[in-house]
Amino acid sequence: MWLVNFLVLLELAGCGLATFTPQLLFQTPNGSSFENLAVRPSSQLLITSTVSPTLFTLDPTAANPTLDEVFTFPNASGLSGIAEYRPDVYAIIAAERNATAVMDVPGSVVIWSLDFTAGGAPTARRAARIPQSMLLNGLGTVPGHPDLVVAADSVLGAAFEMNVRTGAVRILIQDEATTPIGPSAPAPVLGINGLHVHAGLLYFTNSQRQTFARVPLVNGTVEVLGSGEFDDFTFDSEGRAWVATNPGSLTLFTPLKNGTIVEETVVNTVLNGPSSAAFGRDGARETKILYMTTRGGQIVAVDTSGGD
Numbered sequence: 609m610w611l612v613n614f615l616v617l618l619e620l621a622g623c624g625l626a627t628f629t630p631q632l633l634f635q636t637p638n639g640s641s642f643e644n645l646a647v648r649p650s651s652q653l654l655i656t657s658t659v660s661p662t663l664f665t666l667d668p669t670a671a672n673p674t675l676d677e678v679f680t681f682p683n684a685s686g687l688s689g690i691a692e693y694r695p696d697v698y699a700i701i702a703a704e705r706n707a708t709a710v711m712d713v714p715g716s717v718v719i720w721s722l723d724f725t726a727g728g729a730p731t732a733r734r735a736a737r738i739p740q741s742m743l744l745n746g747l748g749t750v751p752g753h754p755d756l757v758v759a760a761d762s763v764l765g766a767a768f769e770m771n772v773r774t775g776a777v778r779i780l781i782q783d784e785a786t787t788p789i790g791p792s793a794p795a796p797v798l799g800i801n802g803l804h805v806h807a808g809l810l811y812f813t814n815s816q817r818q819t820f821a822r823v824p825l826v827n828g829t830v831e832v833l834g835s836g837e838f839d840d841f842t843f844d845s846e847g848r849a850w851v852a853t854n855p856g857s858l859t860l861f862t863p864l865k866n867g868t869i870v871e872e873t874v875v876n877t878v879l880n881g882p883s884s885a886a887f888g889r890d891g892a893r894e895t896k897i898l899y900m901t902t903r904g905g906q907i908v909a910v911d912t913s914g915g916d
């Protein structure tokens with residue numbers, strides 16, 4: 609079921625479409641990387657790094673934002689996907705990463721639930737384990753199903769669905785579209801990377817295959833929407849996908865009414881290894897601000913309301 613159906617027919621580069629200027633909010637002094645982020649109802653960012661078991665927070669509205677520690681997960685060396693599955697309650701992937709093998713240590717992967725609703729320090733609970741997981745990466749919610757999250761295993765090349773209340777885990781999809789090409793391709797051996805459920809479809813990126821694709825949640829055929837070095841992404845209220853793109857840009861996929869999807873590069877500044885993106889949420893202006901993490905240790909804000 610690997611139907612390559614390129615919908616991206618329009619080449620609009622050079623047609624004078626808007627590009628945006630990212631504003632640097634924070635840079636780690638030592639360049640250590642950021643992997644993913646979530647935006648809290650308070651506008652504060654929650655930020656993960658694959659090289660630290662600590663969840664960080666940053667106030668993007670502060671004049672000089674600082675990176676502060678929120679919570680450190682036990683028996684982990686790094687964190688990856690994070691998603692708010694109930695108001696101010698987050699699912700977060702923690703694991704012991706084997707940096708040599710670029711894989712998680714077998715049996716170390718835990719999906720935690722971190723609850724901020726009581727105010728003050730969050731409470732943490734192990735919500736699910738995936739013993740067979742080899743490198744759990746992106747994480748997303750399932751709209752309409754507040755107990756479910758989906759997670760991408762980049763090495764197994766599978767999308768898992770997890771119930772964060774019961775801990776039940778099942779594979780949603782594992783086929784040619786989600787698996788890595790294999791050891792013959794340049795390392796690391798990463799297939800499916802970011803994933804999000806939107807309007808009944810599972811959207812995902814695949815690192816080695818360099819694709820952005822979607823598949824219906826039930827018995828569907830994979831449809832490839834675009835090609836590039838894509839990482840994690842987010843949707844806006846108009847159903848457009850904003851995709852972190854290596855080595856240094858941001859790609860916007862806009863669905864037109866006739867079914868065509870337009871792909872454009874929309875930043876005019878080179879970012880240092882974009883890894884994920886999430887919109888602000890408090891107020892009309894904030895919801896147009898796209899926050900991004902990078903592997904070069906940057907947090908940037910892209911104001912998508914204007915454009916140059």
Ligand SMILES: *[C@@H]1O[C@H](CO)[C@@H](O)[C@H](O)[C@H]1NC(C)=O
Nearest residue numbers: 636637638639640660662675
């Ligand atoms: C690099 O900076 C981050 C964020 O400031 C910090 O958490 C981490 O411990 C630092 N890493 C090293 C190796 O100093």
Ligand SMILES: *[C@@H]1O[C@H](CO)[C@@H](O)[C@H](O)[C@H]1NC(C)=O
Nearest residue numbers: 681682683684715716718734
């Ligand atoms: C960490 O792992 C060790 C060894 O498996 C275990 O004994 C310990 O209870 C774990 N710690 C926590 C806080 O889970």
Ligand SMILES: *[C@@H]1O[C@H](CO)[C@@H](O)[C@H](O)[C@H]1NC(C)=O
Nearest residue numbers: 706707708709710712713714
């Ligand atoms: C990490 O990976 C290397 C290379 O595959 C392997 O030799 C080593 O045993 C692994 N370490 C752990 C803790 O799994």
Ligand SMILES: *[C@@H]1O[C@H](CO)[C@@H](O)[C@H](O)[C@H]1NC(C)=O
Nearest residue numbers: 609780824825826827828829
């Ligand atoms: C999906 O496919 C499986 C296996 O072919 C089949 O058993 C199942 O009934 C299908 N489900 C739907 C909703 O079509």
Ligand SMILES: *[C@@H]1O[C@H](CO)[C@@H](O)[C@H](O)[C@H]1NC(C)=O
Nearest residue numbers: 617618864865866867868869
């Ligand atoms: C859809 O609309 C766009 C913009 O008007 C047009 O360029 C494109 O050819 C159309 N695609 C199809 C399949 O009709």
